[in-house]
Amino acid sequence: QKEVEQDPGPLSVPEGAIVSLNCTYSNSAFQYFMWYRQYSRKGPELLMYTYSSGNKEDGRFTAQVDKSSKYISLFIRDSQPSDSATYLCAMSGSVGTALIFGKGTTLSVSS
Amino acid sequence: SAVISQKPSRDICQRGTSLTIQCQVDSQVTMMFWYRQQPGQSLTLIATANQGSEATYESGFVIDKFPISRPNLTFSTLTVSNMSPEDSSIYLCSVEASNLKGGYTFGSGTRLTVV
Numbered sequence: 499q500k501e502v503e504q505d506p507g508p509l510s511v512p513e514g515a516i517v518s519l520n521c522t523y524s525n526s527a528f529q530y531f532m533w534y535r536q537y538s539r540k541g542p543e544l545l546m547y548t549y550s551s552g553n554k555e556d557g558r559f560t561a562q563v564d565k566s567s568k569y570i571s572l573f574i575r576d577s578q579p580s581d582s583a584t585y586l587c588a589m590s591g592s593v594g595t596a597l598i599f600g601k602g603t604t605l606s607v608s609s
Numbered sequence: 610s611a612v613i614s615q616k617p618s619r620d621i622c623q624r625g626t627s628l629t630i631q632c633q634v635d636s637q638v639t640m641m642f643w644y645r646q647q648p649g650q651s652l653t654l655i656a657t658a659n660q661g662s663e664a665t666y667e668s669g670f671v672i673d674k675f676p677i678s679r680p681n682l683t684f685s686t687l688t689v690s691n692m693s694p695e696d697s698s699i700y701l702c703s704v705e706a707s708n709l710k711g712g713y714t715f716g717s718g719t720r721l722t723v724v
Contacts, residue, residue, distance in 0.1 A: 540717060
């Protein structure tokens with residue numbers, strides 16, 4: 499079993515849809531959870547950063563962490579064509595340690 | 610947040626040669642991380658570079674193949690040695706973000722093609 503599992507998609511939605519992206523993980527020591535967006539031929543860009551369980555909202559993006567289920571989610575409201583990218587979940591057990599990434603989900607938002 | 614300048618952005622290299630990738634950070638950072646992203650795959654950690662000590666390599670990566678230098682707190686290089694087509698990947702460096710937002714910042718990546 500991989501440490502972090504993420505459905506690679508691809509996921510195609512119409513503009514304005516609500517998108518739900520998910521990751522599961524096996525290591526209960528993970529405490530820091532991140533979502534990155536990666537456009538083609540670019541480096542990953544941090545979208546959301548969450549410590550431990552709970553929700554965090556930033557504009558159209560909401561990140562949820564359920565440590566009891568070892569499950570994290572990213573919701574995108576009112577999706578736009580510019581949201582078309584690969585979304586990577588990442589996590590670590592402590593500050594200053596390297597991230598463990600999911601495989602990434604490719605999202606396409608059509609206008 | 611820290612800004613990373615990574616170069617080259619891309620290169621096409623002959624097998625058997627070496628390529629050195631550079632990352633310059635606009636602030637001092639303790640740890641720098643080097644990742645590889647193979648086509649259609651996620652990011653895999655190659656090594657962690659701490660200034661003033663030898664880099665720590667992950668399983669499957671060795672210093673002879675991927676030597677790393679970390680001469681100061683703002684700069685690091687990764688060399689891909691004796692390249693083969695299997696080394697064709699995107700190579701990325703990363704540091705912890707220096708702002709309250711948290712997380713890690715990545716360079717724009719080096720797209721390497723070995724022919």
